[in-house]
Amino acid sequence: MRSAFLSLLPAVLLAGCVAGPDYHMPKDAVAASDAPGRPFVSVQGTAFSAAPLPDEWWQLYNDPRLNELVEQALAANTDLRAADANLRRAAAIARQVEAGRTVSTAVGGGIDLSRPSSTGYSLPGILGYDAGISAGLPLDLSGRIARAIEASRADEDVSRAARDYTRVAVAAAVTRAYAGVCAANFSLATNRRVVALQRSTLEATQRLQRGGRGTVFDVTRAQAAVDRSEALLPAIVAQRQAHLFLIATLLGKVPADYPTDLADCSALPALTSPLPTGDGAALIRRRPDVRAAERQMAADTARVGVAMADLYPQVSIGGSTGIGGPFKSFGSGNSFGFSLGTLLSWSFPNRPVVKARIAAAGAQADADLANFDSTVLGALRETETALNTYAQSRESIAALQKARDSAAGAAGQADELFRFGRSDFLQVLDAERSLADAEVALADARTMMVDDQIDIFLALGGGWQR
Template identity: 35%
Template sequence: MMKRLPKGAAQRGPQERYAAGRRAGLVLAVLMLGGCTVGPEYRVPALSLPTDWGTESAAARETAVPELSRWWTELDDPTLNGLIERASGQNLDLAAARARIREARASYRQAGGALQPSLDGSGSTGLAGSDNSIDGQFQAGFDASWELDIFGGRKRRVEAAAYGVGAAEEDLRDTMLTLIGDIASNYVSARSFRARIDLARRTAISMRETESLTRARFRAGATAASDMANAAGQASSTEANIPALEVSFAEAVHRLGVLTGQAPGALAAMLRNGAPIPRPTRPIPTGVPADILLTRPDVRGAERELARYTALIGEAEAARYPSVSLTGSIATSGTSIGDLAKGSSIGWAIGPSLTVPIFNGGQLEAAVDLARAQRDQFEAAFRSTVLTALEDVENAIVALAQERIRNRSLAEASESYREAARLARSLYGAGSISFLDVLDAERSLYSAEDALLQSTARIATGYVTLNKALGGGWDGVLETAAAAPASG
């Protein structure tokens, strides 16, 4: 109801105004006492997880809680450490993930603000006149409103926004985990290809020396022309491997440049030296399968998304019930600005308003069904993420363990072929064996040494993969403030 007071009566009638406000308060109290928060209360789904990893033997099992923070430092490679530190501040995927956190936090503040009353001020000026005069007209006032969250719809929206912040933070950690793994894997690849290039060049030089020896023996009539041709052919075949390896090395270096927020070729000079392939020296405690619920950011993020969509069911449910708002306004008008403060006409109104959904073609009920279906999708996604995480760990454990066994065999083979090649060259010089035996020994030695380098790289990559699968990453402190990525 709007009540208008005569000029100069702004201070009169306090009893009437108090009584009106008291009646409005009593109505609101009754409504609030009858209110409740609708929608399901979120609980983490019950999961049936194995008690240990099925791919490990009891003797080899490391069930201690894994120390996953900054795991890459165990590789003891300062260059790799520096690349990861640089990427943590300059990678563009991380910059986008940080922005998503700021977006989620702003949405949370926005949803929380909707629970508070709102107050708006207004003012206007104009001219009003008749045949004999023109007068100024000035108006000013305030409007206040407060929608009561009787059925908890807005509370559920705030709850969903809070879960959204958690999901965004886990997304940042997952992005960081992926980034660290990609940098480490590509760094291992770059070192591996560099080592294989150096091996191919050393082997080609040795084969060219063998070719020169064969050519001299041919001129002396001590060997056939076919031996000289075979020696040249084998040296050229080994040299032909180098360009393909150079391409692979360049691709790994270029990827590292981009991952660290730089131009693709920014790291080429730094990584061209012959540093060894990183190699882990200590076993990784893998803990128990239930640990991934705490350590894997993708699992934690999927759980937060499930919680968020569970809360949104309550918001949709609340929209089906009546809504109550408390509104109030006060306005003053006069023929001059000075009149607004005194001697003006003042009007005010206060009271609750009730909105009841009566007919909407089933839209509100459909919105609830939609929210429940979305919640069910995210629950399935959460359970699938957990199973995928278990699979990742199981696969990584097997791959790393078997590659270590393979590496030991390749190391023994390389040593044997190295001795065989030395003896073959010595016996060939003494005329005890044919040149084909020398070529075969050199070819076998090169293949064994190249396979050993690849296996060593696979062990390092397997170490990276297992730490990623277990959820290893940063130390949990990630800067989320906006920062302009460096250009190089």
């Protein structure tokens, strides 16, 4: 036995180094280069600021009611409750893995009735007992437990990042739904102004027809224009109600309990200062999905060490004590015993199988690096796209505002010419149709601009910090 242990000693000492590679950010990772840290190419003009994104970016709209709704959602949203529970579960698993390096104990005992053959004892036999307690402490010379703890803590960080991403999504969803309610009312007001203008034309046409200067056909065409515009209103009301129902569910309530005071919101949320963006380096540090991808890479790198530890023996120290024997000798010195020593366990693994597991773990770590790079590049692309879309939407609004003003002037001129008999009614309808289209397009563009702002905030990944 002594010679056998000495033959295994080199393997035991070799296992004293923690198995597997130590995790560090790969040098060839996209995030480790200088490129992501540059300013965003789409941040140009007075609409943007290179200032850091505030943690609670929705407060940039300076709307107390919106701030209140976001805070309520962050406290009661069902998706966030699930994410918090998942984080607690990951933390509990990490504690469970960490407990693997502490002392383990076991208590056992029993009573038995036995009659060994050829003993000459009379039936029913001898009543005996045994009771004992044992304790063991793993030495973890191979580093299996250390790497498993490292992996479990990184898994906990992944769950934390997932929870943070849920917070970002909830804050953006509440802000978007709130803006949707206000945008629907804004669109309703715009379309109702168009209807009022067209109805005024209809009434003027009816008066002219009664005075002999118009025809029934003119009145019919004017009425059709009013009917066409009024037909758009119910869909906008339905859209507003859908946003209200969504807000209720985001707050963890049934749809019927939507905040009724929001139904009258008519002013679009507006930024009171240039939109702050920071730079790419801050984006990578802030985005929860980037952090989750990096932590997943760390967890799977540690699992390479867990797989490699199977090549080495497992060593622990422990001892046991107990009493046992026939009840007639209970309490005597012969009934007590104990042991203390080192336990060496080595299953002499099938090395090709273990090496295949190591290779699989290493391949997973390589895949994680590719996924991490993809996540970083995707985050930068999403942000640049959102910033550029917002910049273009601002230019579109400026052009649509000019088109609306020109259409309003043309409609007024056509109406005046018709009243003085210098043009026909078809020109009036065409001019009013152009004005109505310009009004609606401008309102839609202003609504979309708020949506574009929220896309930027969502891409920047803020809103989870506390």
